[in-house]
Amino acid sequence: MPSTLHQGVARLLIDEPSLGFRILREVFAVELPALQDLRERHAVIDRFSPCFGDTHELRPDGILSGDHPTDLHGGVAIVVEAQRQPDRKKAARLWVYWALVAEQIGYVTALLVIALSGEVSRWAQRLGEHRLSPHEALLVLDQKNMPVVTEVEDPERPGWAVLSALIHAAHGNFEPFAVAFQAALRLEDERRERYASYLLAALDEDARELIFGAMKMQTNEISDIERRSVAFHDGLRMGKAEGLSEGRAEGLRQLVHTIFELRGLELSPEAHARLSACSSLVQLERWRERAKTVDHADAMFT
Structure with a gap:
Protein backbone atom coordinates (compact mmCIF):
# COMPACT_ATOMS: atom_id res chain seq x y z
CA MET A 1 0.00 0.00 0.00
CA PRO A 2 1.49 3.41 -0.92
CA SER A 3 2.75 5.49 1.99
CA THR A 4 1.70 9.05 2.75
CA LEU A 5 5.05 10.31 1.47
CA HIS A 6 4.66 8.33 -1.76
CA GLN A 7 1.12 9.57 -2.30
CA GLY A 8 1.99 13.10 -1.24
CA VAL A 9 4.77 13.63 -3.75
CA ALA A 10 2.57 12.46 -6.62
CA ARG A 11 -0.47 14.39 -5.36
CA LEU A 12 1.50 17.65 -5.35
CA LEU A 13 1.95 17.35 -9.10
CA ILE A 14 -1.71 16.47 -9.52
CA ASP A 15 -2.72 19.54 -7.49
CA GLU A 16 -0.38 21.75 -9.52
CA PRO A 17 0.21 20.13 -12.95
CA SER A 18 2.48 23.03 -13.92
CA LEU A 19 5.08 21.64 -11.48
CA GLY A 20 5.67 18.62 -13.72
CA PHE A 21 6.45 20.82 -16.71
CA ARG A 22 8.55 23.13 -14.54
CA ILE A 23 10.65 20.11 -13.54
CA LEU A 24 11.19 19.21 -17.20
CA ARG A 25 12.26 22.76 -18.04
CA GLU A 26 14.28 23.77 -14.98
CA VAL A 27 15.71 20.51 -13.67
CA PHE A 28 16.23 18.53 -16.87
CA ALA A 29 16.62 21.43 -19.32
CA VAL A 30 13.96 20.02 -21.67
CA GLU A 31 12.90 22.59 -24.24
CA LEU A 32 9.12 22.69 -24.25
CA PRO A 33 6.77 24.74 -26.43
CA ALA A 34 4.30 27.18 -24.92
CA LEU A 35 1.74 24.68 -23.66
CA GLN A 36 -1.90 25.36 -22.87
CA ASP A 37 -4.41 23.78 -20.48
CA LEU A 38 -1.92 22.05 -18.19
CA ARG A 39 -3.94 19.40 -16.37
CA GLU A 40 -4.00 16.06 -14.61
CA ARG A 41 -5.55 13.15 -16.45
CA HIS A 42 -7.30 10.13 -14.98
CA ALA A 43 -4.36 7.91 -13.99
CA VAL A 44 -5.90 4.58 -14.97
CA ILE A 45 -4.63 2.96 -18.16
CA ASP A 46 -6.51 0.16 -19.88
CA ARG A 47 -4.30 -2.59 -21.17
CA PHE A 48 -4.89 -5.22 -23.79
CA SER A 49 -3.79 -8.35 -21.91
CA PRO A 50 -3.67 -9.24 -18.21
CA CYS A 51 0.11 -9.32 -18.10
CA PHE A 52 0.37 -7.99 -14.55
CA GLY A 53 -1.60 -9.18 -11.53
CA ASP A 54 -5.29 -9.95 -11.80
CA THR A 55 -6.58 -6.57 -12.97
CA HIS A 56 -7.10 -5.20 -16.44
CA GLU A 57 -5.96 -1.74 -15.44
CA LEU A 58 -2.61 -0.10 -14.74
CA ARG A 59 -2.40 2.77 -12.30
CA PRO A 60 0.64 5.05 -12.44
CA ASP A 61 0.85 7.65 -9.68
CA GLY A 62 -0.08 10.45 -12.05
CA ILE A 63 -0.50 11.50 -15.67
CA LEU A 64 -0.12 15.15 -16.68
CA SER A 65 -0.61 16.77 -20.05
CA GLY A 66 -0.31 20.12 -21.75
CA ASP A 67 -1.74 21.00 -25.17
CA HIS A 68 0.04 22.56 -28.11
CA PRO A 69 -2.63 22.77 -30.82
CA THR A 70 -0.29 23.80 -33.65
CA ASP A 71 2.20 20.99 -32.99
CA LEU A 72 2.00 17.77 -34.98
CA HIS A 73 2.00 15.70 -31.77
CA GLY A 74 -0.67 17.82 -30.09
CA GLY A 75 1.21 18.42 -26.84
CA VAL A 76 3.33 16.89 -24.09
CA ALA A 77 2.41 14.27 -21.47
CA ILE A 78 4.24 13.19 -18.32
CA VAL A 79 3.86 9.87 -16.52
CA VAL A 80 4.67 10.40 -12.83
CA GLU A 81 5.85 7.57 -10.60
CA ALA A 82 7.20 8.05 -7.06
CA GLN A 83 9.33 5.24 -5.60
CA ARG A 84 10.73 4.62 -2.11
CA GLN A 85 12.21 1.20 -2.89
CA PRO A 86 13.45 -0.53 -6.06
CA ASP A 87 10.77 -2.73 -7.57
CA ARG A 88 11.69 -5.49 -10.00
CA LYS A 89 8.21 -5.64 -11.53
CA LYS A 90 8.03 -1.87 -11.79
CA ALA A 91 11.26 -1.83 -13.85
CA ALA A 92 9.31 -3.28 -16.79
CA ARG A 93 5.96 -1.74 -15.91
CA LEU A 94 7.30 1.81 -16.08
CA TRP A 95 7.86 1.41 -19.79
CA VAL A 96 4.39 -0.10 -20.20
CA TYR A 97 3.00 3.05 -18.56
CA TRP A 98 5.07 5.19 -20.90
CA ALA A 99 4.08 3.30 -24.05
CA LEU A 100 0.36 3.13 -23.29
CA VAL A 101 0.11 6.80 -22.31
CA ALA A 102 2.03 7.83 -25.42
CA GLU A 103 -0.29 5.71 -27.56
CA GLN A 104 -3.59 6.61 -25.91
CA ILE A 105 -3.00 10.35 -25.54
CA GLY A 106 -0.90 10.66 -28.67
CA TYR A 107 1.44 13.28 -27.17
CA VAL A 108 5.21 13.32 -26.81
CA THR A 109 5.56 11.58 -23.44
CA ALA A 110 8.15 11.75 -20.68
CA LEU A 111 8.51 9.31 -17.79
CA LEU A 112 9.31 11.06 -14.51
CA VAL A 113 10.48 8.85 -11.63
CA ILE A 114 10.67 10.72 -8.31
CA ALA A 115 13.27 8.90 -6.21
CA LEU A 116 12.66 8.97 -2.47
CA SER A 117 15.86 7.15 -1.49
CA GLY A 118 19.42 6.91 -2.78
CA GLU A 119 18.83 3.25 -3.59
CA VAL A 120 15.94 4.15 -5.89
CA SER A 121 18.03 6.87 -7.56
CA ARG A 122 20.71 4.32 -8.47
CA TRP A 123 18.14 1.70 -9.51
CA ALA A 124 16.18 4.07 -11.73
CA GLN A 125 19.26 5.50 -13.41
CA ARG A 126 20.25 1.98 -14.47
CA LEU A 127 16.86 0.99 -15.90
CA GLY A 128 17.94 1.63 -19.47
CA GLU A 129 21.25 -0.22 -19.25
CA HIS A 130 20.11 -3.83 -19.59
CA ARG A 131 17.20 -3.55 -21.98
CA LEU A 132 16.40 -1.90 -25.28
CA SER A 133 14.24 0.93 -24.05
CA PRO A 134 13.67 4.60 -24.84
CA HIS A 135 15.83 5.51 -21.84
CA GLU A 136 16.25 9.06 -23.04
CA ALA A 137 12.63 9.61 -22.01
CA LEU A 138 13.28 8.52 -18.40
CA LEU A 139 13.87 11.43 -16.03
CA VAL A 140 14.88 10.77 -12.43
CA LEU A 141 14.13 13.57 -9.98
CA ASP A 142 16.09 13.23 -6.73
CA GLN A 143 18.08 15.21 -4.16
CA LYS A 144 20.92 15.81 -6.62
CA ASN A 145 18.92 17.80 -9.16
CA MET A 146 15.86 19.08 -7.28
CA GLU A 242 20.27 4.14 4.58
CA GLY A 243 22.64 6.82 5.76
CA LEU A 244 21.64 6.89 9.44
CA SER A 245 25.17 6.20 10.64
CA GLU A 246 26.85 8.24 7.92
CA GLY A 247 26.77 12.01 8.18
CA ARG A 248 25.15 12.08 11.64
CA ALA A 249 27.01 15.22 12.61
CA GLU A 250 25.85 17.08 9.50
CA GLY A 251 22.32 15.94 10.15
CA LEU A 252 22.45 17.30 13.70
CA ARG A 253 23.79 20.64 12.49
CA GLN A 254 20.95 20.91 9.98
CA LEU A 255 18.40 20.04 12.64
CA VAL A 256 19.72 22.74 14.96
CA HIS A 257 19.31 25.25 12.10
CA THR A 258 15.79 23.96 11.46
CA ILE A 259 14.80 24.33 15.12
CA PHE A 260 15.91 27.96 15.18
CA GLU A 261 14.12 28.67 11.88
CA LEU A 262 10.89 27.18 13.19
CA ARG A 263 11.19 29.18 16.43
CA GLY A 264 11.90 32.40 14.54
CA LEU A 265 15.39 32.82 16.04
CA GLU A 266 18.36 33.87 13.94
CA LEU A 267 21.89 32.53 14.26
CA SER A 268 24.58 35.20 14.37
CA PRO A 269 27.51 34.76 11.95
CA GLU A 270 29.70 33.76 14.92
CA ALA A 271 27.16 31.19 16.15
CA HIS A 272 26.74 29.83 12.62
CA ALA A 273 30.52 29.44 12.26
CA ARG A 274 30.82 27.71 15.63
CA LEU A 275 28.01 25.30 14.84
CA SER A 276 29.40 24.53 11.39
CA ALA A 277 32.86 23.79 12.81
CA CYS A 278 31.66 21.36 15.47
CA SER A 279 32.02 17.64 14.71
CA SER A 280 31.46 16.26 18.22
CA LEU A 281 28.25 14.24 18.28
CA VAL A 282 28.01 14.63 22.06
CA GLN A 283 28.27 18.41 21.79
CA LEU A 284 25.85 18.61 18.86
CA GLU A 285 23.31 16.48 20.74
CA ARG A 286 23.61 18.87 23.71
CA TRP A 287 23.13 21.91 21.49
CA ARG A 288 20.19 20.26 19.78
CA GLU A 289 18.38 19.92 23.12
CA ARG A 290 19.25 23.47 24.20
CA ALA A 291 18.06 24.88 20.87
CA LYS A 292 14.51 23.93 21.84
CA THR A 293 14.41 26.16 24.92
CA VAL A 294 16.90 29.07 24.71
CA ASP A 295 15.61 32.61 24.22
CA HIS A 296 18.28 33.54 21.67
CA ALA A 297 20.63 31.46 19.55
CA ASP A 298 23.89 32.48 21.23
CA ALA A 299 22.55 31.20 24.57
CA MET A 300 22.75 27.67 23.16
CA PHE A 301 26.52 27.72 23.75
CA THR A 302 26.44 28.77 27.43
Missing part, protein backbone atom coordinates in the same frame (compact mmCIF):
# COMPACT_ATOMS: atom_id res chain seq x y z
CA PRO A 147 16.58 22.67 -6.19
CA VAL A 148 16.67 23.40 -2.47
CA VAL A 149 13.77 25.86 -2.27
CA THR A 150 13.99 28.28 0.66
CA GLU A 151 11.43 30.87 -0.50
CA VAL A 152 7.77 30.40 -1.40
CA GLU A 153 7.02 32.20 -4.65
CA ASP A 154 3.23 32.18 -4.30
CA PRO A 155 1.69 31.53 -0.85
CA GLU A 156 -1.43 30.11 -2.50
CA ARG A 157 0.60 27.67 -4.58
CA PRO A 158 3.43 26.36 -2.38
CA GLY A 159 3.78 23.08 -4.27
CA TRP A 160 7.31 23.80 -5.53
CA ALA A 161 8.60 24.44 -2.01
CA VAL A 162 6.73 21.44 -0.56
CA LEU A 163 8.02 19.13 -3.30
CA SER A 164 11.59 20.32 -2.64
CA ALA A 165 11.19 19.72 1.09
CA LEU A 166 9.72 16.23 0.58
CA ILE A 167 12.47 15.05 -1.73
CA HIS A 168 15.33 16.49 0.31
CA ALA A 169 13.91 15.39 3.67
CA ALA A 170 13.52 11.86 2.30
CA HIS A 171 17.27 11.96 1.65
CA GLY A 172 18.12 13.39 5.07
CA ASN A 173 18.44 17.09 4.19
CA PHE A 174 16.01 19.21 6.23
CA GLU A 175 17.16 22.63 5.00
CA PRO A 176 13.98 23.46 3.00
CA PHE A 177 11.62 21.81 5.50
CA ALA A 178 10.82 24.79 7.73
CA VAL A 179 9.83 27.08 4.85
CA ALA A 180 7.58 24.44 3.28
CA PHE A 181 5.95 23.40 6.54
CA GLN A 182 5.14 26.97 7.51
CA ALA A 183 3.73 27.59 4.02
CA ALA A 184 1.53 24.51 4.35
CA LEU A 185 0.17 25.67 7.73
CA ARG A 186 -0.74 29.06 6.23
CA LEU A 187 -3.05 27.50 3.63
CA GLU A 188 -6.75 27.98 4.31
CA ASP A 189 -8.19 25.06 2.34
CA GLU A 190 -8.08 21.27 2.50
CA ARG A 191 -4.47 21.25 1.28
CA ARG A 192 -3.33 22.53 4.69
CA GLU A 193 -3.64 19.23 6.56
CA ARG A 194 -2.77 17.20 3.50
CA TYR A 195 0.49 18.99 2.69
CA ALA A 196 1.49 19.14 6.36
CA SER A 197 0.93 15.39 6.71
CA TYR A 198 3.02 14.73 3.58
CA LEU A 199 5.87 16.72 5.11
CA LEU A 200 5.62 14.98 8.46
CA ALA A 201 5.74 11.63 6.69
CA ALA A 202 9.13 12.58 5.20
CA LEU A 203 10.75 12.86 8.65
CA ASP A 204 12.22 10.01 10.63
CA GLU A 205 11.23 9.77 14.29
CA ASP A 206 14.33 11.60 15.58
CA ALA A 207 13.71 14.56 13.27
CA ARG A 208 10.00 14.62 14.12
CA GLU A 209 10.81 14.81 17.83
CA LEU A 210 13.06 17.79 17.19
CA ILE A 211 10.47 19.57 15.07
CA PHE A 212 7.82 19.08 17.75
CA GLY A 213 10.20 20.40 20.38
CA ALA A 214 10.99 23.46 18.29
CA MET A 215 7.35 24.29 17.57
CA LYS A 216 6.02 24.25 21.12
CA MET A 217 3.28 26.75 20.35
CA GLN A 218 1.92 24.49 17.61
CA THR A 219 2.17 21.04 19.19
CA ASN A 220 -1.60 20.57 19.43
CA GLU A 221 -2.01 21.79 15.87
CA ILE A 222 0.57 19.33 14.56
CA SER A 223 -0.94 16.48 16.58
CA ASP A 224 -4.32 17.25 15.03
CA ILE A 225 -2.77 17.14 11.56
CA GLU A 226 -1.24 13.77 12.36
CA ARG A 227 -4.50 12.34 13.62
CA ARG A 228 -6.21 13.33 10.39
CA SER A 229 -3.50 11.88 8.17
CA VAL A 230 -2.39 8.44 7.14
CA ALA A 231 1.10 9.45 8.29
CA PHE A 232 0.06 8.77 11.88
CA HIS A 233 -0.22 5.09 10.99
CA ASP A 234 2.71 4.82 8.56
CA GLY A 235 5.86 2.90 9.38
CA LEU A 236 7.92 6.08 9.53
CA ARG A 237 11.23 4.28 9.77
CA MET A 238 10.70 2.76 6.31
CA GLY A 239 13.65 3.44 4.07
CA LYS A 240 15.49 5.43 6.74
CA ALA A 241 18.18 2.84 7.47
